Amino acid sequence: MHSFNFVLSANLHGGAVVANYPYDKSFEHRVRGVRRTASTPTPDDKLFQKLAKVYSYAHGWMFQGWNCGDYFPDGITNGASWYSLSKGMQDFNYLHTNCFEITLELSCDKFPPEEELQREWLGNREALIQFLEQVHQGIKGMVLDENYNNLANAVISVSGINHDVTSGDHGDYFRLLLPGIYTVSATAPGYDPETVTVTVGPAE
Secondary structure, eight states: OOSSOOOEEEEEEOSEEEEEESOOSOOOOOBTTBOOOOOOOOTTHHHHHHHHHHHHHHSSSGGGOEETTEEOGGGEEEHHHHOOOSSOHHHHHHHHSSOEEEEEEEESSSSOOGGGHHHHHHHHHHHHHHHHHGGGSEEEEEOBOTTOOBOTTOEEEETTEEEEEEOOTTSEEEEEOOSEEEEEEEEOTTSOOEEEEEEEOOOO
């Protein structure tokens, strides 16, 4: 994850049918042995909810919410509000890399029999494609110095969202964002910062 400038990912699980988004770790503490759960949103919570809904509503039945004896409105859940998990991959990716990741729980049965695999594939195929297409939602570009040399590890900040990304080895950056108007800054040691206002429209 540190070697490649990934933008968007999902990890695929079984045992439930829901699109789960970070954070997975709850800040709530156990009270007399009872585990209380509470939503633990990231600074990009609305974006993560949108990513999860894109998958859920393109899936054959996830969006209905009632699956495997559980109910998840819109077929999505904040990980910590479902159950708290430490050191999960989606939290790691968001906190320590440029990648936005969700967890897709795809089947009540962790080991579905062979005869059900075609149905599972048809239920998930379009959702996988639509999720991949979300990589184009936001801003992207190159960070260059005054001589047009690529700047790696420049920090890209969005005003009002406390989560930065960095440019890759070739100066390329990608920042997923919902439609809106944003103030975006690029900074790098030894260089003057650059700040621009950008308008993000709906993804094509």
